[in-house]
Amino acid sequence: MGGYENGDSPAAAAWEGGVILGVDGGTTSTVCVCLPAAMPPPEAPGSVAVLSRAIAGCSNRNSVGENAALETLEQVMMQALTTANTDRSAVVAVCLSVSGVNHPSDQQRMLDWICNLFPGNAKFYVENDAVAALASGTMGKLHGCVLIAGTGSIAYGVTEDGKVARAAGAGPVLGDWGSGYGIAAQALTAVIKAHDGRGPQTNLTRDIIRKLEISSPDELIGWAYADPSWARIAALVPVVVSAAEDGDKVANTILHDAVQELAESVVAVVRRLTLCGEDGKDQFPLVLVGGVLEGNKKWDISGEVIKCISKVFPGVCPIRPEL
Amino acid sequence: MGGYENGDSPAAAAWEGGVILGVDGGTTSTVCVCLPAAMPPPEAPGSVAVLSRAIAGCSNRNSVGENAALETLEQVMMQALTTANTDRSAVVAVCLSVSGVNHPSDQQRMLDWICNLFPGNAKFYVENDAVAALASGTMGKLHGCVLIAGTGSIAYGVTEDGKVARAAGAGPVLGDWGSGYGIAAQALTAVIKAHDGRGPQTNLTRDIIRKLEISSPDELIGWAYADPSWARIAALVPVVVSAAEDGDKVANTILHDAVQELAESVVAVVRRLTLCGEDGKDQFPLVLVGGVLEGNKKWDISGEVIKCISKVFPGVCPIRPEL
Numbered sequence: 001m002g003g004y005e006n007g008d009s010p011a012a013a014a015w016e017g018g019v020i021l022g023v024d025g026g027t028t029s030t031v032c033v034c035l036p037a038a039m040p041p042p043e044a045p046g047s048v049a050v051l052s053r054a055i056a057g058c059s060n061r062n063s064v065g066e067n068a069a070l071e072t073l074e075q076v077m078m079q080a081l082t083t084a085n086t087d088r089s090a091v092v093a094v095c096l097s098v099s100g101v102n103h104p105s106d107q108q109r110m111l112d113w114i115c116n117l118f119p120g121n122a123k124f125y126v127e128n129d130a131v132a133a134l135a136s137g138t139m140g141k142l143h144g145c146v147l148i149a150g151t152g153s154i155a156y157g158v159t160e161d162g163k164v165a166r167a168a169g170a171g172p173v174l175g176d177w178g179s180g181y182g183i184a185a186q187a188l189t190a191v192i193k194a195h196d197g198r199g200p201q202t203n204l205t206r207d208i209i210r211k212l213e214i215s216s217p218d219e220l221i222g223w224a225y226a227d228p229s230w231a232r233i234a235a236l237v238p239v240v241v242s243a244a245e246d247g248d249k250v251a252n253t254i255l256h257d258a259v260q261e262l263a264e265s266v267v268a269v270v271r272r273l274t275l276c277g278e279d280g281k282d283q284f285p286l287v288l289v290g291g292v293l294e295g296n297k298k299w300d301i302s303g304e305v306i307k308c309i310s311k312v313f314p315g316v317c318p319i320r321p322e323l
Numbered sequence: 324m325g326g327y328e329n330g331d332s333p334a335a336a337a338w339e340g341g342v343i344l345g346v347d348g349g350t351t352s353t354v355c356v357c358l359p360a361a362m363p364p365p366e367a368p369g370s371v372a373v374l375s376r377a378i379a380g381c382s383n384r385n386s387v388g389e390n391a392a393l394e395t396l397e398q399v400m401m402q403a404l405t406t407a408n409t410d411r412s413a414v415v416a417v418c419l420s421v422s423g424v425n426h427p428s429d430q431q432r433m434l435d436w437i438c439n440l441f442p443g444n445a446k447f448y449v450e451n452d453a454v455a456a457l458a459s460g461t462m463g464k465l466h467g468c469v470l471i472a473g474t475g476s477i478a479y480g481v482t483e484d485g486k487v488a489r490a491a492g493a494g495p496v497l498g499d500w501g502s503g504y505g506i507a508a509q510a511l512t513a514v515i516k517a518h519d520g521r522g523p524q525t526n527l528t529r530d531i532i533r534k535l536e537i538s539s540p541d542e543l544i545g546w547a548y549a550d551p552s553w554a555r556i557a558a559l560v561p562v563v564v565s566a567a568e569d570g571d572k573v574a575n576t577i578l579h580d581a582v583q584e585l586a587e588s589v590v591a592v593v594r595r596l597t598l599c600g601e602d603g604k605d606q607f608p609l610v611l612v613g614g615v616l617e618g619n620k621k622w623d624i625s626g627e628v629i630k631c632i633s634k635v636f637p638g639v640c641p642i643r644p645e646l
Contacts, residue, residue: 061548062544062547062548063548100548102541102544102545103541103542103544103545105542105545106545165519165520166519167519167520167521168515168519168521169544170512170515170543170544170547171544171547171548172496173495173508173511173547173548173556174508174511174512174515174543174544174547175508175509175511175512175515175516185496185497185498186498188496188497188498189493189497189498192491192493192497192498193498196488196489196490196491196588196591196592197488197490197591197592197594197595198490198491198587198588198591218425218426219426219428220493220497221385221425221426221492221493221494221497222425222426222428222429224385224493224494224496224497225384225385225386225423225494225496228551233496264521265519265521268519268520268521269519269520271520272519272520
């Protein structure tokens with residue numbers, strides 16, 4: 001497979017050696033990029049020509065169900081191919097990094113599905129999205145730990161010799177309280193408790209009612225169950241952060257608890273893989289990804305998480321990959 | 324409307340004055356009884372001839388969605404009518420006590436729906452199931468507090484002059500941690516945390532894996548999201564109680580936390596309604612209903628809840644209605 005000729009459009013050139021689809025499937029959104037399978041020209045090593053990029057919604061089967069997740073994945077891949085002026089016959093490889101792929105049986109079902117979608121000799125790779133997130137921060141080298149905290153949360157680590165471990169990433173039923181969903185659900189619970197007399201008053205009541213354009217906390221129950229999407233709940237995180245930044249005690253407690261949960265998930269992975277060496281002091285990369293860990297005005301969640309982790313493992317080297 | 328003649332079958336007699344349907348709709352199951360609208364004969368005051376009884380699954384709209392809940396309610400009512408050898412034209416009144424009916428708008432939608440189902444002059448009553456549960460323990464008098472803890476949980480109270488208040492009953496997203504769902508979800512979380520290194524080892528791992536016939540905690544994630552029914556999760560409560568009775572520390576902590584949550588919901592309602600009098604020492608009835616509060620071998624959840632409440636309000640008079 002040669003590089004494409006000077007003057008050709010990337011899309012036309014892609015037809016020659018076929019295309020590769022890379023999919024990053026999250027609980028909030030799913031992104032697919034279409035790349036030429038041909039190597040980049042020798043005069044531009046390291047550069048990758050992205051032929052097209054498509055975006056869709058949630059592809060976490062645990063949040064929206066398997067059928068909806070697979071529909072979203074198919075839709076986003078087909079859209080990327082169309083935008084690149086090509087079609088599924090040109091696909092030589094598909095790399096799916098999808099949240100909610102936890103067990104080997106999840107992986108196998110997705111492989112079976114994608115084989116049917118692209119009949120022929122294409123190659124397929126299916127992983128949890130944490131693998132792609134780790135690679136995105138370590139220049140492709142799979143070593144170290146990644147913490148994702150978006151709508152969902154997971155800590156995932158890989159050793160130099162390929163051992164892997166994960167913690168959390170089990171969704172809201174199974175206690176991912178450091179995730180965006182977890183933070184927002186705690187805030188909604190705090191509003192209900194303040195309203196029915198079980199908990200202290202909090203500005204979250206005023207702020208969440210305003211954000212959701214409802215008239216009373218009584219309406220929260222109907223709102224919460226009208227749509228089971230995890231991302232819809234998690235979208236309230238900025239309200240919680242902003243209330244905490246303005247000094248609300250309840251909101252601050254919720255964020256501190258989330259920091260603790262996130263730090264514990266990283267510590268569990270690092271400990272199980274001995275990423276920090278036998279004396280616990282070796283350096284190791286920690287890639288931080290996801291909306292919850294992005295910088296806020298004053299309340300720096302990822303900074304607090306790193307502070308907690310470094311008390312246990314001082315060799316932690318945080319990396320925030322550019323997207 | 325007279326009583327029915329001696330020697331008539333109850334079903335045939337029911338045709339004369341019409342029938343009443345009473346529905347108790349829960350998150351685990353829904354029961355409908357069909358009663359004659361005619362008064363009982365004077366020689367047997369207080370006796371009620373139940374013409375038929377039908378049972379179906381969950382009718383909590385917040386758990387299974389509005390359409391599925393209404394389908395279940397229609398199905399259970401039609402089955403009760405058929406079994407009583409009658410049909411919807413004989414219905415003169417329907418009393419629906421259904422969990423998940425929280426806001427006046429929920430009530431109105433259900434009233435609109437049932438009016439369409441029984442066109443004519445029938446009368447309709449729609450309430451949260453806590454109202455029926457309270458009446459079942461106080462011989463029909465609506466005064467005092469009721470605590471329901473089955474798949475879901477709610478505390479609901481009424482004063483002598485008709486003021487009402489409730490606490491909890493907001494479902495799993497909004498923090499009903501004392502419910503059967505809440506207890507079981509905490510147990511599942513404890514298994515995941517023990518497995519990925521975030522929490523202490525617990526016998527719940529062995530017990531829940533055995534109960535669900537899976538081979539490893541990794542499979543719990545797939546299991547948890549394969550079906551969104553709250554009742555399916557809550558069905559694990561007996562495993563948690565049994566582990567706690569056998570001395571498992573993690574299971575004991577989960578039950579103690581649930582006791583605290585349940586007691587706090589009752590205390591909040593009693594305080595808001597001043598059911599305990601101005602000095603906090605008046606007697607008031609507390610009706611206890613639901614699978615979580617039924618007697619276990621050694622770990623008596625309702626006993627512990629009463630102990631907690633009586634520390635704050637010594638006048639609490641527990642009532643466990645016969646079903």
